[in-house]
Amino acid sequence: MQISVGRRRLLGGAGTTLIAITVTGATRTLTPAEALAADAPIHRLTGAERSCLDTMGEIMLPGSPAAGLAHYVDDQLGRASADSLLFARYLDLDIPLPVFYSQGFAAVDGLAVGIGGKPLAELPREDATTLIRSMIDGGIKGWSPAAAALFYTAVRNDAIDVVYGGPHGMELLGIPVMQHAPAPSAW
Amino acid sequence: MNARDQVADIVIVGAGASGSVMAAELAGAGRRIVILESGPPWSPKDLYNSQLWSRRLRWGGPAVRGGGQHPFSHNFNIGWGFGGTALHHYACWPRMAIEDFREHSLYGRGADWPLDYDALRPFYDRIQHEVGISGDADKEIWRPPGAPYPMGPLATFRHGELIAEGFAKLGLATSPQPMAINSEPYGGRPACQYDGWCDSGCAILALAHPLALYLPKAIARGVELRSHVSATRVLTDATTRKANGVEYADAQGIKRILRAKLVILAANAIQNARLLLNSGNSAKSDGLANGSGLVGRRFMYHSNVSLVGEFNEETQNYAGPVAGTLHSREGYGKVSRQGNIYGSSMWHIGLAIKPNDVLGMANWHNRLIGADLKDFLEHRAPRMANLVSLCQMSARDENRIELTSERDRNGVPLARVTTSLDENDFALRQSTENLGLRIMNAAGAKDAWVAGYGSSHALGGTPMGLDPKTSVTDEYGFTHDVENLVLAGAGLYPTAGAVNPTFTIHAIAQRSAEHIGRHWASLS
Numbered sequence A: 001m002q003i004s005v006g007r008r009r010l011l012g013g014a015g016t017t018l019i020a021i022t023v024t025g026a027t028r029t030l031t032p033a034e035a036l037a038a039d040a041p042i043h044r045l046t047g048a049e050r051s052c053l054d055t056m057g058e059i060m061l062p063g064s065p066a067a068g069l070a071h072y073v074d075d076q077l078g079r080a081s082a083d084s085l086l087f088a089r090y091l092d093l094d095i096p097l098p099v100f101y102s103q104g105f106a107a108v109d110g111l112a113v114g115i116g117g118k119p120l121a122e123l124p125r126e127d128a129t130t131l132i133r134s135m136i137d138g139g140i141k142g143w144s145p146a147a148a149a150l151f152y153t154a155v156r157n158d159a160i161d162v163v164y165g166g167p168h169g170m171e172l173l174g175i176p177v178m179q180h181a182p183a184p185s186a187w
Numbered sequence B: 001m002n003a004r005d006q007v008a009d010i011v012i013v014g015a016g017a018s019g020s021v022m023a024a025e026l027a028g029a030g031r032r033i034v035i036l037e038s039g040p041p042w043s044p045k046d047l048y049n050s051q052l053w054s055r056r057l058r059w060g061g062p063a064v065r066g067g068g069q070h071p072f073s074h075n076f077n078i079g080w081g082f083g084g085t086a087l088h089h090y091a092c093w094p095r096m097a098i099e100d101f102r103e104h105s106l107y108g109r110g111a112d113w114p115l116d117y118d119a120l121r122p123f124y125d126r127i128q129h130e131v132g133i134s135g136d137a138d139k140e141i142w143r144p145p146g147a148p149y150p151m152g153p154l155a156t157f158r159h160g161e162l163i164a165e166g167f168a169k170l171g172l173a174t175s176p177q178p179m180a181i182n183s184e185p186y187g188g189r190p191a192c193q194y195d196g197w198c199d200s201g202c203a204i205l206a207l208a209h210p211l212a213l214y215l216p217k218a219i220a221r222g223v224e225l226r227s228h229v230s231a232t233r234v235l236t237d238a239t240t241r242k243a244n245g246v247e248y249a250d251a252q253g254i255k256r257i258l259r260a261k262l263v264i265l266a267a268n269a270i271q272n273a274r275l276l277l278n279s280g281n282s283a284k285s286d287g288l289a290n291g292s293g294l295v296g297r298r299f300m301y302h303s304n305v306s307l308v309g310e311f312n313e314e315t316q317n318y319a320g321p322v323a324g325t326l327h328s329r330e331g332y333g334k335v336s337r338q339g340n341i342y343g344s345s346m347w348h349i350g351l352a353i354k355p356n357d358v359l360g361m362a363n364w365h366n367r368l369i370g371a372d373l374k375d376f377l378e379h380r381a382p383r384m385a386n387l388v389s390l391c392q393m394s395a396r397d398e399n400r401i402e403l404t405s406e407r408d409r410n411g412v413p414l415a416r417v418t419t420s421l422d423e424n425d426f427a428l429r430q431s432t433e434n435l436g437l438r439i440m441n442a443a444g445a446k447d448a449w450v451a452g453y454g455s456s457h458a459l460g461g462t463p464m465g466l467d468p469k470t471s472v473t474d475e476y477g478f479t480h481d482v483e484n485l486v487l488a489g490a491g492l493y494p495t496a497g498a499v500n501p502t503f504t505i506h507a508i509a510q511r512s513a514e515h516i517g518r519h520w521a522s523l524s
Helices: A032-037 A047-060 A069-077 A087-091 A097-116 A125-137 A145-164 A167-172 B017-026 B051-057 B084-088 B103-107 B117-131 B158-169 B214-220 B269-277 B370-383 B423-442 B502-518
Strands: A019-023 A026-030 B007-013 B033-036 B064-067 B224-226 B230-236 B243-249 B255-265 B300-310 B326-328 B345-349 B384-391 B400-407 B413-418 B447-459 B485-487
Touching (some): A026 A032, A032 A069, A047 A069, A047 A097, A047 A125, A047 B370, A069 A097, A069 A145, A087 A097, A097 A125, A097 A145, B007 B017, B017 B084, B017 B214, B017 B502, B033 B255, B117 B502, B158 B326, B158 B345, B158 B384, B214 B224, B230 B255, B230 B269, B255 B269, B269 B413, B269 B447, B370 B384, B384 B423, B423 B447
Parallel strands (some): B007 B033, B007 B255, B033 B224, B064 B413, B255 B485
Antiparallel strands (some): A019 A026, B230 B243, B300 B384, B300 B447, B326 B345, B345 B384, B400 B413
């Protein structure tokens, strides 16, 4: 069957909202990309964790940090687990989401230091990429292969979600969005 | 909250598929019915076309711990709030096979159900008429006897047609998949738009989830729904032989008691067992209604294999329902395989896919990252199609739901679900993997691979049966040990079959409700 889609409804860019920030007493809601551009504060990730996340994101899906990956994850980690939109809620974790992410970033940076004496963000890109691939290939040393694979899966899917998870991302791939009930925001 | 608020004729725990059918069927006749639901009060306006937002519809209650060699994927499968798991279900509604109900008699495996297909058939037919299933009964050659579908089948798309050609080249039959999705306007609900947003909770209500049909019906008949209230124990009289209410925690965590003449647990397979195990007293320290020792035992799921083929043409793989519109039950026969492999399997063909999420294109090849991932999504994925097998899992005591030492905020122990596939289960799944790859090759795929293995549908844990020593309830869900206590939902399954369970859940619930209504005077 050939379906008639018509021109897809674009909700990307300025139409999407997510993160509430207060600037000089006024609250605004921004997409992750807008939050990044506005240098909106990060509340839960440490500077080191943000660097680690952005490095993982850029290696796993180039452009995901620029799409606001860190702001997206940071904002979602501030929500109750039942309200979280993070992929990691599907992973049946035995620990709370914020702990899972903190432990994951610490493990990745710990491995990076073991390899090159520096955190992931400061490793040569080739070494950092090899480290990330080892998380899913089972070749990791010093971290449970299952835990490493879970963290790889979570961050990879966060990067995919922030780039392709909304109507704008589907448009980028040429996929008809066919929305009858648009979400109040992409994320 | 005044005293009247705390007395009902019937209290139902859980507002999913079975709870909503029971409520709609039992409402009226002056009965006061209250449904207690631990999750949010979703309405159709809360349903959005978004894989991300759909995650709110999945389990958000107390953590469920996993264990075993092949853990059940709990949080992805189980729903939360009004509509329960059925709110995000894919609406594949095949009937179980005649032999699914008699595996012990026919093959010496598992257990017989306490009812046979003929007992359930009238309720399959009634539900089918009320809901409006689309399909083609003549082409569905594996279908047991029953009324023809009220609607013709849903449309097919290239991704399904391509794979169906592969089945045909191997001499394997396919047919339209029976779907609780309108192929034309039916029952005041619109036709499917083939947009692939089924598991976000179909917002246009073309898909018959509980918010589309049975919950509004129940409400219209005077049933009261309460959200954000968590049942913590089933209460009994002093003899412990008769249920007379439910203890629950309200949204503030304050414990309250709702007395009722009849208690129906329709929470889901895992939470029903958890609640019974937590409802024991000094006389029944192993829980309530557990004289058989089987509460929590014989938990099952459907193991599955997701296969992807890459073709030389664009496949429209974004179009259609999430579970596809074609299926096959070749291989459903319990002893149809070589090598003494036992059990049934079925196939979903040409599933509609989004870029992201568990089933999404990006996870068809989860080792790809960087430029390879972008190339995969932008250039290769549009030429792909996928095929998923659904395999029966054996019913074994060691696959079980039990309580842990951890407690939720209301003081109820968390559940642990321990599951492992046995050698036969594993071989059955492997046989579908091998065949699936052959089908993809026959279909002309230039490359084909396994995208992943999974688990679907929480089944068993409180099996029904004729003998109180080997089952928890009778054929209507009444517990053998405790009067006026009824269980509903897929937890009742003694064996798993290999078809999606929601149609059968509806039929069993309606049959039980009719039985309760007929005997209401003696119950109350």
